[in-house]
Amino acid sequence: MTSGLILTNPWTNLPDTEPYIIAEDLAVIESHKNFIGLRLDTLPEPLVGGLNEAKVVFLALNPGFTDSDVDVNMKLPEFIEGCRNNLENPYTSPFYYFNGGLEATGGYKWWSAKLKPLITAGISEEVLRDKIMMVEYFPYHSVNYKHINSYTPSQLYSFEIVREAIRRNKVIVVMRSKNLWLEAVPELAGYSYMTLNSSQNVVISPKNIGELNFKVLLQELID
Numbered sequence: 603m604t605s606g607l608i609l610t611n612p613w614t615n616l617p618d619t620e621p622y623i624i625a626e627d628l629a630v631i632e633s634h635k636n637f638i639g640l641r642l643d644t645l646p647e648p649l650v651g652g653l654n655e656a657k658v659v660f661l662a663l664n665p666g667f668t669d670s671d672v673d674v675n676m677k678l679p680e681f682i683e684g685c686r687n688n689l690e691n692p693y694t695s696p697f698y699y700f701n702g703g704l705e706a707t708g709g710y711k712w713w714s715a716k717l718k719p720l721i722t723a724g725i726s727e728e729v730l731r732d733k734i735m736m737v738e739y740f741p742y743h744s745v746n747y748k749h750i751n752s753y754t755p756s757q758l759y760s761f762e763i764v765r766e767a768i769r770r771n772k773v774i775v776v777m778r779s780k781n782l783w784l785e786a787v788p789e790l791a792g793y794s795y796m797t798l799n800s801s802q803n804v805v806i807s808p809k810n811i812g813e814l815n816f817k818v819l820l821q822e823l824i825d
Contacts, residue, residue: 623640644672646665650697658772659772663740
């Protein structure tokens with residue numbers, strides 16, 4: 603299936619060296635006091651995974667930051683290649699944390715922990731690699747999220763990807779910041795999306811997402 607996006611992918615303009623920020627995004631963000639604290643010495647991660655094959659799309663808030671995002675990730679060719687490929691092509695790229703070679707990264711450890719109930723229920727990392735996608739509300743790393751009252755071009759692109767996920771009738775799970783997502787993508791209000799009981803501990807378990815929803819996820823990922 604070809605892309606239905608009406609926006610040009612801004613991530614093709616991401617610099618090859620730090621600071622890793624799109625110039626058009628910088629023009630929006632730098633006037634806000636919350637620009638301070640963004641970690642631009644590691645690649646942004648607005649999304650992970652490919653929309654074409656994904657059965658489930660997770661909506662998150664923004665990439666956090668730990669020292670390993672620089673000390674580990676940025677020294678691994680598998681991460682740099684996987685992330686940049688995904689930035690340039692959010693349709694056919696795998697969920698790169700489950701593509702092998704990234705077990706030492708914080709991203710792999712975080713996602714394998716949050717998705718452990720699915721893995722325990724029989725969904726392999728190979729299946730997750732191909733059948734899930736994650737989209738962040740804000741693309742740049744920071745220790746703590748600080749809201750900026752303007753949308754960057756890259757955010758608008760991510761929001762359009764979510765709209766396309768709706769058009770393709772993907773299963774959507776809002777992990778965090780439901781109100782921000784509903785404001786950014788009003789089409790969600792009329793869509794049957796899933797939420798979590800806890801937005802602090804976003805483990806995808808029967809208790810947190812509900813028994814019925816958990817079974818739906820299993821069925822989507824098994825098929």
